[in-house]
Amino acid sequence: MKKIIATVTMGLLVFLSFAKGTSDNAAAKTGENKILTLYSTESDELINLIVPSFQEKTGIKVEIITGGSGEILKRLESEANDPKADVLLGCSYLMAKSKEHLFHPYESPNQKHIIAGFKNDGAINQYKMGTSVILINKNLIGNIKVKGYKDLLNPALKGKIVTADAAASSSAFDHLTNIMADFSPEGKHDSPQAWEYVQKLLENISGNVLQSSSAVHKGVVGGEYAVGLTYEDPACSYVKEGADHIEVVYMEEGVVYCGSALMIVKGTKNLTNAQKFIDYVLSEDIQNKLGTEACLRGVRKDAVVGKHMKPLKEIKLTTTDFQYVSQKKSEWVEKWTDYVTNVK
Known part of the structure; x- marks a missing residue:
């Protein structure tokens, strides 16, 4: 048993x-x-x-x-x-x-x-x-109107604009991508016209090219610069936290979302x-x-x-070919660096 x-x-x-x-x-x-x-x-x-x-x-x-x-x-x-x-x-x-x-x-x-x-x-x-935006310090901008990229060529803004370096900053490269889409003929993702705009913009930026993405939006909010090329998340965070001296601008030429x-x-x-x-x-x-x-x-x-x-329906959206951008990145960065180095 x-x-x-x-x-x-x-x-x-x-x-x-x-x-x-x-x-x-x-x-x-x-x-x-x-x-x-x-x-x-x-x-x-x-x-x-x-x-x-x-x-x-x-x-x-x-x-x-x-x-x-x-x-x-x-x-x-x-x-x-x-x-x-x-x-x-x-x-x-x-x-x-x-x-x-x-x-x-x-x-x-x-x-x-x-x-x-x-x-x-x-x-x-x-x-x-996410997207690129333009951040404005309303205490410093005065009566100058900025609704998009073209307004950044205003001679009155010379030396008052800041950007990060597209060779070191993803947010700055995103702006470069957005510019290529906005200033190129329909169906194109870069063009001589777009690069002509980049050159003129860098001339108006007048050397204010920083290595840090965060230094750009902090510099605008802190009063060092009147205008900054930055991205949506930190820019809107300042608004959410109650900063009433800044404005977030979505470029009227068109905004590329990634x-x-x-x-x-x-x-x-x-x-x-x-x-x-x-x-x-x-x-x-x-x-x-x-x-x-x-x-x-x-x-x-x-x-x-x-x-x-800002509600999405109030923003003008544009598109680009991200596969093309990826293939062109090294070439674009090299050209950008050359423009930064030789800016007037």
């Missing part, structure tokens, strides 16, 4: 062990283990806007690893045969597209709400967009959880929070922004 009981007990333990293993494997495939590993290139502010509420709503625990875009993408490359991450939040659309082989295709049901030009592209989803990417990592062990995270980031609630609680702009048609940001 003891031998029979021992045999039955051993059989039961083997069965339970097998059943647990089968259950664990199923959980790994379906995401039922309630875990998600998130790689992100974004700020703590943005992550805190999304992750805590996602965890509370779904019960899924999120483990976060942050780093620069290049660093994170290299890590994903090295882990391709045994992925450690489930989702990547951050990096530019163009950079993500160039590494699309690392990601798992997924189109969220929320795609029907996304603005044209920012919809799902294979494995690449876009969740927010998307930030959100992807599921290929080979994820938590696919269902990853899909839930994509859906959550593209939900109306989170897309609205980007523009109301922060100074970011969602990609949903119905996304709202706070009073510190």
Whole structure:
């Protein structure tokens, strides 16, 4: 009898062990283990806007690893045969597209709400967009009107304008990209006419070319310069915080918007959880929070922004070919540097 009981007990333990293993494997495939590993290139502010509420709503625990875009993408490359991450939040659309082989295709049901030009592209989803703007110190600008790039050639502004160096600053290179789109013939993404404008602009900037993006908007807000070529997020942050001596101008010639990417990592062990995270980031609630609680702009048609940001429908949008821009970047930077060096 003891031998029979021992045999039955051993059989039961083997069965339970097998059943647990089968259950664990199923959980790994379906995401039922309630875990998600998130790689992100974004700020703590943005992550805190999304992750805590996602965890509370779904019960899924999120483990976060942050780093620069290049660093994170290299890590994903090295882990391709045994992925450690489930989702990547951050990096530019163009950079993500160039590494699309690392990601798992997924189109969220929320795609029907996304603005044209920012919809799902294979494995690449876009969740927010940013743009270049002109920041004005109203105490220093006087009666000079600035509605766009052309107004920056006003001789009265000579030496009062500041920009970062497009060879060192992504925000300055974004302005260069925007200028190429605005001053080139329709269907073109750069032109002699656009470069003629760059030369004239640098002459009016008169040497105020800084190495730091943040130094530009801080310099305008602090009263060192009347006008700065900067980007939307920090510029609108000053307005949100109550700075009434500054104005954010969206160029009347046209504004190029660049998307930030959100992807599921290929080979994820938590696919269902990853899909839930994509859906959550593209939900109306989170897309609205980007523009109301922060100074970011969602990609949903119905996304709202706070009073510190201009509604998208009031901004003249223009487009460019980001693949072309990527191919031309080195050439443009070299030409820009030559113009900066030889400015009158």
